[in-house]
Amino acid sequence: MKISLNWLKDYIDLTGISDEEVISNLTMSGLEVEDYEDQAKLYDKFIIAYVKEKDKHPNADKLSLCKLTDGKVDYQVVCGAPNVAAGQRVVFAKEGAIVPNGGFQIKKAKLRGIESFGMICSESELNLSDDHSGIIVLDDSYEIGKSFAEAFGLNDVVLEIGITPNRPDALSHIGVARDLAAIFNRELKIPKVELKESAQDVNTEAAIEIIDAVDCPRYTAKVVKGVKIKESPEWMKRRLKAIGLRPINNVVDITNYVMYEAGQPLHAFDLDKVGGKKIIVRKAGADNKFVTLDSKERVIEAESLMICDGNKPVAVAGVMGGENSEISAQTENILIESAYFNPSSIRKTSKRLGLSTDASYRYERGCDPNNTLYVAERAAQLMAELGEGTILKGSIDVYPEKINEKTVRLRESRTFRILGYKIEREKIKNIILNLGMKIIAEEEDVFKILIPTYRPDIEREIDVIEEIARIHGYENIPAVERIANSLDAKIDESEFIEKARNTATSLGFYEILNNSLISEKAAELMGKSIQVLNYQSADMSNLRTSLLQGMLQTISKNIKVGEKNLRLFETGNVFIKKADIIKSFDDFSESTKLILAITGSDAEKEWHSKERAIDFYDLKGLVDSFLGNLFQNSALRDSYNEESDSIYSYYYTKESGKETVGSGGKIKKELLKQFDINQDVYCFEFDVDKLKSLLNIKSKFKELLRFPKIERDFAFIFDKNISNSEIKDYILSCKSKLLKNVRLFDLFESETFGSAKRSLAYSLEFYDENKTLTDEEVDKEFTELTLSVKKKFNAELRGI
Amino acid sequence: MLENIDSIGLDFDTELQGVKDLKQLEEIRIKYLSRNGIVAGLFEQLKNASKEEKPRLGKELNALRNSVQEKFDNLKSSIEENSSEESSKIDLTLPGRNRIIGSKHILVQTLEEMKSIFKGLGFSVFEGPELESDYNNFTALNFPLDHPARDMQDTFFITEDFLLRTHTSPVQVRVMQKVKPPIRAIMPGKVYRNEAVSSRSLCVFHQIEGLYVDKDVTFAELKGTLISFARQFYGKDLSYRFRPSFFPFTEPSAEMDITCYLCKGKGCRICKHTGWLEILGCGMVDPNVLENAGVDPEEFTGYAFGMGIERTALLKNGITDIRLFVENDYRFLKQF
Numbered sequence A: 001m002k003i004s005l006n007w008l009k010d011y012i013d014l015t016g017i018s019d020e021e022v023i024s025n026l027t028m029s030g031l032e033v034e035d036y037e038d039q040a041k042l043y044d045k046f047i048i049a050y051v052k053e054k055d056k057h058p059n060a061d062k063l064s065l066c067k068l069t070d071g072k073v074d075y076q077v078v079c080g081a082p083n084v085a086a087g088q089r090v091v092f093a094k095e096g097a098i099v100p101n102g103g104f105q106i107k108k109a110k111l112r113g114i115e116s117f118g119m120i121c122s123e124s125e126l127n128l129s130d131d132h133s134g135i136i137v138l139d140d141s142y143e144i145g146k147s148f149a150e151a152f153g154l155n156d157v158v159l160e161i162g163i164t165p166n167r168p169d170a171l172s173h174i175g176v177a178r179d180l181a182a183i184f185n186r187e188l189k190i191p192k193v194e195l196k197e198s199a200q201d202v203n204t205e206a207a208i209e210i211i212d213a214v215d216c217p218r219y220t221a222k223v224v225k226g227v228k229i230k231e232s233p234e235w236m237k238r239r240l241k242a243i244g245l246r247p248i249n250n251v252v253d254i255t256n257y258v259m260y261e262a263g264q265p266l267h268a269f270d271l272d273k274v275g276g277k278k279i280i281v282r283k284a285g286a287d288n289k290f291v292t293l294d295s296k297e298r299v300i301e302a303e304s305l306m307i308c309d310g311n312k313p314v315a316v317a318g319v320m321g322g323e324n325s326e327i328s329a330q331t332e333n334i335l336i337e338s339a340y341f342n343p344s345s346i347r348k349t350s351k352r353l354g355l356s357t358d359a360s361y362r363y364e365r366g367c368d369p370n371n372t373l374y375v376a377e378r379a380a381q382l383m384a385e386l387g388e389g390t391i392l393k394g395s396i397d398v399y400p401e402k403i404n405e406k407t408v409r410l411r412e413s414r415t416f417r418i419l420g421y422k423i424e425r426e427k428i429k430n431i432i433l434n435l436g437m438k439i440i441a442e443e444e445d446v447f448k449i450l451i452p453t454y455r456p457d458i459e460r461e462i463d464v465i466e467e468i469a470r471i472h473g474y475e476n477i478p479a480v481e482r483i484a485n486s487l488d489a490k491i492d493e494s495e496f497i498e499k500a501r502n503t504a505t506s507l508g509f510y511e512i513l514n515n516s517l518i519s520e521k522a523a524e525l526m527g528k529s530i531q532v533l534n535y536q537s538a539d540m541s542n543l544r545t546s547l548l549q550g551m552l553q554t555i556s557k558n559i560k561v562g563e564k565n566l567r568l569f570e571t572g573n574v575f576i577k578k579a580d581i582i583k584s585f586d587d588f589s590e591s592t593k594l595i596l597a598i599t600g601s602d603a604e605k606e607w608h609s610k611e612r613a614i615d616f617y618d619l620k621g622l623v624d625s626f627l628g629n630l631f632q633n634s635a636l637r638d639s640y641n642e643e644s645d646s647i648y649s650y651y652y653t654k655e656s657g658k659e660t661v662g663s664g665g666k667i668k669k670e671l672l673k674q675f676d677i678n679q680d681v682y683c684f685e686f687d688v689d690k691l692k693s694l695l696n697i698k699s700k701f702k703e704l705l706r707f708p709k710i711e712r713d714f715a716f717i718f719d720k721n722i723s724n725s726e727i728k729d730y731i732l733s734c735k736s737k738l739l740k741n742v743r744l745f746d747l748f749e750s751e752t753f754g755s756a757k758r759s760l761a762y763s764l765e766f767y768d769e770n771k772t773l774t775d776e777e778v779d780k781e782f783t784e785l786t787l788s789v790k791k792k793f794n795a796e797l798r799g800i
Numbered sequence B: 001m002l003e004n005i006d007s008i009g010l011d012f013d014t015e016l017q018g019v020k021d022l023k024q025l026e027e028i029r030i031k032y033l034s035r036n037g038i039v040a041g042l043f044e045q046l047k048n049a050s051k052e053e054k055p056r057l058g059k060e061l062n063a064l065r066n067s068v069q070e071k072f073d074n075l076k077s078s079i080e081e082n083s084s085e086e087s088s089k090i091d092l093t094l095p096g097r098n099r100i101i102g103s104k105h106i107l108v109q110t111l112e113e114m115k116s117i118f119k120g121l122g123f124s125v126f127e128g129p130e131l132e133s134d135y136n137n138f139t140a141l142n143f144p145l146d147h148p149a150r151d152m153q154d155t156f157f158i159t160e161d162f163l164l165r166t167h168t169s170p171v172q173v174r175v176m177q178k179v180k181p182p183i184r185a186i187m188p189g190k191v192y193r194n195e196a197v198s199s200r201s202l203c204v205f206h207q208i209e210g211l212y213v214d215k216d217v218t219f220a221e222l223k224g225t226l227i228s229f230a231r232q233f234y235g236k237d238l239s240y241r242f243r244p245s246f247f248p249f250t251e252p253s254a255e256m257d258i259t260c261y262l263c264k265g266k267g268c269r270i271c272k273h274t275g276w277l278e279i280l281g282c283g284m285v286d287p288n289v290l291e292n293a294g295v296d297p298e299e300f301t302g303y304a305f306g307m308g309i310e311r312t313a314l315l316k317n318g319i320t321d322i323r324l325f326v327e328n329d330y331r332f333l334k335q336f
């Protein structure tokens, strides 16, 4: 909200306090000044000057050569305006001035051979109007040498204050002044209203009836007759413009002016257009169409509160007036509405209409129900003054049930306990009183405080403590550092994932973070997905069901910028819908996943090694290294699947008991094509929650082997359809006491074996935990194993 | 000759000094250390020595043999090293065989740094779900129904009662329901706001939440803890300030500002000419929030705070466009 400092000074004397102090004190007490504009700076180096002489420019017909003075210094200026003449008072832009319209800087210049030291301004150049037909000629009341900003009252400083939703009281100049009064301990000056009223009673001209008193607890009206609709005076227009409002006519301007003065929205009806001269406040009911002031026809829901006349709605209560009762140039008689509406009712109507106005903004935050009469009178007074109207005697004020001020008990001891700092009792009292609260009883520790109705946010003790703290100043509460002991057993729910991240990066993976919102099509690839009701765009409509889609998108984008060799990982949550309608946490699952992905070459081409395309075994090795680092003894089983599914050409899973803790493989070409990728991609996705549960399997320390190991190698030519793991499992299953490990170390295919055969070479590791083995002992078992393998697989032993 | 053991040692040293290559060295070996060499000859003579002198001479002779052998070995390996084929041809300027080590996302690095500071201050770490109930995200945190405070956070709804959490604060509620006070915890995580994506804002981003509930937690201590954090995280020379603000779930509420990094407080475009940058929101836990979570506000008080990770990482690393965090460009990732 914009606040004009010049305007603010009507309500508080800020003598001796600089603008900077005002700004910083507002910010530091909760009314954050987000930005401000110093108009005087905008008009820096623009002054009122006097044209002493005017001659023709020797080299140009349309230019004149003038001598100006600011009372002390003379300036030679070349001017192109037709209306310039000696003896005029003009607005003069000196060297260095920046012209508001266009933003260019005035410099010393030679015009047709004659030097010019500034510019005489038109209204257009100063952004005062569009008139650029000639320079501004001022009357003699303008003091020569004075700054233009001061002379024109454009020396205002306008603040942009971010008002938090709990502070409806601060949505006006008086509201902001009230905080300043408390901060600087100065008096708040609220304009006195003295009305000259006619003999005619207001009740003879208008009537009010509230049907819905829940949503409209109070409706106050004044009537002003014989108003002349015209432009507002300059001072009012200037203030409204300063805070960003467009002046319209005196009546509309007054309602805006008073709202920004006192925070209470007002509406002015053309009384002659109010049927039956009667206002009825009721729910819209069957009146479901209504044309608002902005000439838009709106659909009104039955529960919306409407202001109606004898026959029809004339305004959407608290939101916007209707075109049918709008103030026009012909309007003479005015009914001023100053009401208090139920905040949540106005909020609902405003939301349903998608229409937020200055009025609804204030009503939904909560206005002061006990200030409507003052504000109506204030507006009536201004209409009489600025529109030559006659105020009818009295007011119509329907207020069936008075909203009383709340009382709050404040304990001094509690204030200390919350803040950790003792504010003097006198200071506490002072703050309370300066903010307009009343102390109605005072005991040793307890104050009984009456809260004014313009502060709907203050309802409890803690609310008052906050007021005391913010006015006293947070900066004046010392910072206390205590040595913190750990409170209990160390809990870090993110510890495992942090370790997993460390492991992945040590394996050369870079971490990515993707949006959890993806397109419905992508989300549905990997399970039943959940859609956001109010999504922004179709490519961010559903929650991800897997990390795979985002990963493929990332890979695709990177390949396009030339990064083709990638090792990436991501960890994050995925969401699967379990019931058609989500009514509880059981109807969907949210689980943490971690995905590893590789594509391209193992390494760049280097002097010492050839570039090698990544394949399935890279993935497998990385997955095993990853798991090996996280779990020393995870006892996970691999389960392979050569058949393709909708995602993978082939894949495998890691199993623990009956649980699958992760799966991955080679991504299908068809799927890659959807993501515009034309190189192989291998991915493996873990279920982090299941991985975490493996941490419960504790691995025990194994004594270090004190006796040497002995290795023996053999190689066989096998049928190709016999898998490595079949052979390995068989060797280990043979009853050899000394054999502890089997490792494939060579794979060889050759035409001499035929295309259906291959050679596999294994290294067998033998040892005994309790003694040194002899070659004879090992040879005996090795020979038996060799024979068993040969027999079992009908394999041909190769000489090594 | 046995009397000359010392001088034989000196002779050997002298001859060794003249050796330039393995061939010369071999000649010396034959002369001194071979089966018919000088040292072996001395041992031969030892047999004839007198009974009294034998032990002393034997000891001296062994020492000579060991010293000669050692000196010979040393020289031999040094000559071999210098004259080996490899060293004569090696190009030390060839690039090494690199092993690629990846890196964590810069946001995660930022978050982990914050986490470790708070862990040092005695905070535990808890996590909570991203798809939350409206109750936990708003109602339990003292956002009244139909109140403009709800407009402070543009929300992605899943149903009327479920939504994507707009802040990490609902984890406060979950932790208080799970753990009895005293509680001192931080809660990092992903949050969602229905806002337009631009160079300054994302609709999915990260926050870290803090909560301390105990019998005597005060606003003064909240300030102390956060200043301690800020000094560790941003550097100890910075200035900071706390100014009043509004969050429905804390009261009194505050925002903490630190001196603008870029202009050092002089005022610039980034700090909107104030010289200050807002880094976090905080306050004393509202009694309603404690009560909603089953904690007696007369017995316990608490403070809470929350801050965004993205903005912090932008500032600390001089990154200009927040969207870079989710574009996952390898060239960006590799810089951190």
Ligand SMILES: [Zn+2]
Pocket: B260, B261, B262, B263, B264, B265, B266, B267, B268, B269, B270, B271, B272, B273, B275, B276
């Ligand atoms: Zn700055």
